[in-house]
Amino acid sequence: MEKPYQEIKEIVTSMINSPTMTSTIRIYQPQRQQDVALGGDDIIFILDGKFEICNQKSNMVLxxxxGPYILKIIPDVFSENYVFTEKSSFSYFTCPRRIFYAHIDHHNLWRSLLEVLSYSTWLLYQHMEVMKMDNLYDVVKHYLNKIEQDPELMRRENICHYITSRTGYSRSGVMTIIRELKKGAYIDVEKGKLLWVKTLPLKF
Incomplete structure (x- = not known):
């Protein structure tokens, strides 16, 4: 599913230009003390940059x-255990949920909100589908293909850490599969970074 950029931009622009908006635009940087909380009920509007969300108890990254993105449209998705990771850096502003809904209603932005909500639900569904996989190879294959489709991830991420931090699987188990795939010339890895992927076998 493609990200609904136009619908997100329409809502964000409308909110910024609204006379009822009193929140200022802030910059989130992990090295500074922050006042943006995932456990609260305010809607968070990500203007640019990128963010990762992590469960502090399990250390699993979602x-x-x-950006742009509208976070927490679905209420009560994130408990106080969820935080932004140290890789997150973005500009944002917040809005109380009741004011947000009133604004959407007043400006008849329900159709745009539905598109954004559908995309948010799809992202959560994708994550849950991976978590339901009971075969480690299928999980590794999924994330190798995901990384291979994003040049920035290929350049930046250690693939073993990327997979283990999102799944809870052991490093040894993931590395065993990566080594065997490299040995079979299905992938190439240098200093932990993925260089390329061929069509991966159905089973390990």
Missing amino acids: GEVG
Whole structure:
């Protein structure tokens, strides 16, 4: 599913230009003390940059999303255990949920909101589908293909850490599969970074 950029931009622009908006635009940087909380009920508007969300108890990362984005449209998705990771850096502003809904209603932005909500739901569904996989190879294959489709991830991420931090699987198990795939010339890896992927076998 493609990200609904136009619909997100329409809502964000409308909110910024609204006389009822009193929140200022802030910059989130992990090295500074922050006042943006995932456990609260405010809607968070990500203007640019990227963010990752992590569960502090399990240390599992839900994934990386780039701006623009509207976070927490679905209420009560994130508990106080969820935080932005140290890789997150973005500009944002917040809005109380009741004011957000009133604005959407007043400006008849329900159709745009539905598109954004559908995309948010799809992202959560994708994550849950991976978590339901009971075969480690299928999980590794999924993330190798995901990384291979994103040049920035290929350049930046250590693939073993990327997979283990999102799944809870052991490093040894993931590395065993990566080594065997490299040995079979299905992938190439240098200093932990993925260089290329061929069509991966159905089973390991």
